[in-house]
Amino acid sequence: MTNQAQNIHSSLFELQAAMKNCRLCRDEGFEIYPPAVFSGGGSAKFMTIGQAPGITEQEAERPFNAGSGTRLFGWLSRAGIEEGWFRTTQYMTSVTKCYPGRGTSGSGDRVPSRQEQALCxxxxxxxxxxxxxxxxxxxxxxAINLYYPSKLVLKEIIGTQLEVDGRWVIPLPHSSGASRWHQIEENRRLIDRSISLISEHYEILFPS
Known part of the structure; x- marks a missing residue:
């Protein structure tokens, strides 16, 4: 490991410890449920960014656990990416790091507020x-709104890619069972395009 890689590894370890110990949202009065959930190291070529951990992610301390992970890795497997390899070698995180609790309607998790997003x-x-x-x-x-204008609908976004600061951004829809978007046939075709784009980058970054 080079000195630069060692420095990155050390800095990332310190950052991850700070995320695990963070209580900023609780100090501001938000009812959240630590610990912060993320995985991966400093040598990753791919990074997934979700919305926030769900309750199963919080309990297992593993991003995209259970149903949302099954669907996500079903998509990635079609791009030639194996789940075990991805989880151990690539980076997974989210806009906010802790489980935000259930929504007031009782159906689905609470969407983190703008203040919580800003704190994270x-x-x-x-x-x-x-x-x-x-x-x-x-x-x-x-997560998509970090890179694409919020006025655009998902049908204008999924299946596209953007180059931002020398990186490629390839959005996917929410993979949770609460979402119905990915169950519509015409939307599935857009997801197919995203999978093809991810596959192209995977083959370039990790040639066989």
Whole structure:
């Protein structure tokens, strides 16, 4: 490991410890449920960014656990990417790091507020800076809005890619069972395009 790689590894370890110990949202009165959930190291070429951990992610301390992970890795497997390899070698994080609890309607998790997103944003920015991924996959509207104008609907976004700061951004829809978007046939065709784009970058970054 080079000195630069060692420095990145050390800085990322310190950042991850800070995320695990963070209580900023609780100090502001938000009812959240630590610990912060993320995985990966500083040599990743791909980074997924979700909305926030769900309850199963919080309990397992593993991003995209259970149903949302099954669907996400079903998509990635069609791009030639194996789940075990991805989880151990690539980076997975989210816009906010802790489980936000259930929504007031009782159906689905609460969407983190703008203030919570702002409190967590320095962590995400630092993760991106240190990991320096070549491809970012934002999953769901909250993550997609980091890169695409909020006025655009998902049908105008899924199946496209953007180059941002020398990195490629390839969005996917929310993979949770609560979402019905990915169950519509014409939307599935857009997801197919995203999968093809991810596959192209995977083959370039990890040639067989």
């Amino acid at each position: 944003r320095p962590f995400l920015d630092k993760e991106i800076e240190l990991v320096n991924p070549r491809v970012i996959i934002p999953i769901g509207r909250l």
